[in-house]
Amino acid sequence: MEIKNMVEGSAPSPSPSPSPPIIDCDAECSRRCQLSSRPNLCKRACGTCCEKCNCVPSGTNGHYEECPCYANLTTHGGRHKCP
Numbered sequence: 001m002e003i004k005n006m007v008e009g010s011a012p013s014p015s016p017s018p019s020p021p022i023i024d025c026d027a028e029c030s031r032r033c034q035l036s037s038r039p040n041l042c043k044r045a046c047g048t049c050c051e052k053c054n055c056v057p058s059g060t061n062g063h064y065e066e067c068p069c070y071a072n073l074t075t076h077g078g079r080h081k082c083p
Helices: 002-009 025-032 039-053 068-072
Strands: none
Touching: 025 039, 039 068
């Protein structure tokens, strides 16, 4: 009976925090790259960044403050990887 009381009196385990929604990288990168002079290259780079960060900044250029992960990815040469 002592064991039963210990189990009943134990604190409930915390529920896992909900994971953020997964965004549609293809749609977001198509939107982001619609004005690019090289849309296929832009979409490929954006897709890689989107998969890693689950985030694509609004607009077709800039707005990197909305997604720090996206902004901080760089190429081997130190340039922004993400369009």
